[in-house]
Amino acid sequence: MDVQFPSHGTTRCETAEDTQAFGARLGACLEPGDLVILDGPLGAGKTTLTQGIAEGLGVSGRVSSPTFVIAREHPPRGQGPGLIHVDAYRLVGESGDPIGELDALDLETDLTEAVVVAEWGGGFVEQLSDSYLFVHLDRTMAVSQDPESEARIITWDRRSALL
Template identity: 65%
Template sequence: MKPSFPSTGSERFETPAETQAWGEQLGQALEPGDVVILDGPLGAGKTTLTQGIARGMQVKGRVTSPTFVIAREHRSLIGGPELVHVDAYRLLDSGVDPSGALDSLDLDTDLLDAVVIAEWGGGLVEQIADEYLFISLDRTTAFEADPESEARIVSWERRAGVSTQ
């Protein structure tokens, strides 16, 4: 990740559009080999954030949840890294050894040349990287204060991985 993007922080976004705009800034800072783990309950905005990241990376294709296909690859429109968007929950649930789960997807993209965004990636994806960006999306806090709120609190930090590659 480019050093211009803060390695830790927390922001409150009132709308999905604000979440996407922040994701776009993050996408512009990501580099080949970067791994991002998105954590949060259903509906927290993981795919919404990934849509913004994809816009910042200028990749091809509509970004939707990878739940039913496990992983989607998005090619760069500008010669940058590919975006590999993974539903790691499905990988963990597949019975495949976690250390080989991403390799078992038979992706066309070499993960070292791509940016990997993994929804529900904790416990799996950090094994493919020496370091990764962990992003937590919290909608519960805002919803409990105001059930009409679409706000989410996004917190992030760089963490050391346990790469076995």
């Protein structure tokens, strides 16, 4: 990941558009082989954030939840990396081996040449890379303060899988 993006931080995104804009800034800093793990409850904005990441990466295809297909590939429009968008919870399945399961999907894109964004990935897919960006999306705090709020608190930090 490009060092221009902070290794950790917190931001508040008031709308889905703000979440996508944050994702676009993040996506513009991602490099081939990067792993981003998204964590948060249903409706927290994981797919919305991934839509922004896809915009920042400049990839093709409509980004939607990978829940029913396990993984979606989005090829680059230019020279940058492609995007592999994964539902990690379903990916791991009974084997507990995300690398083996990704290989079994017979993806056209080499993981070292793409950015992998894994929804529900915490505790499952860290072994795909020596380091990764863990992103937590929280809507609970904002909604508890204002039930009409669409805001999300996004917290991220770079982690090493080797620790």
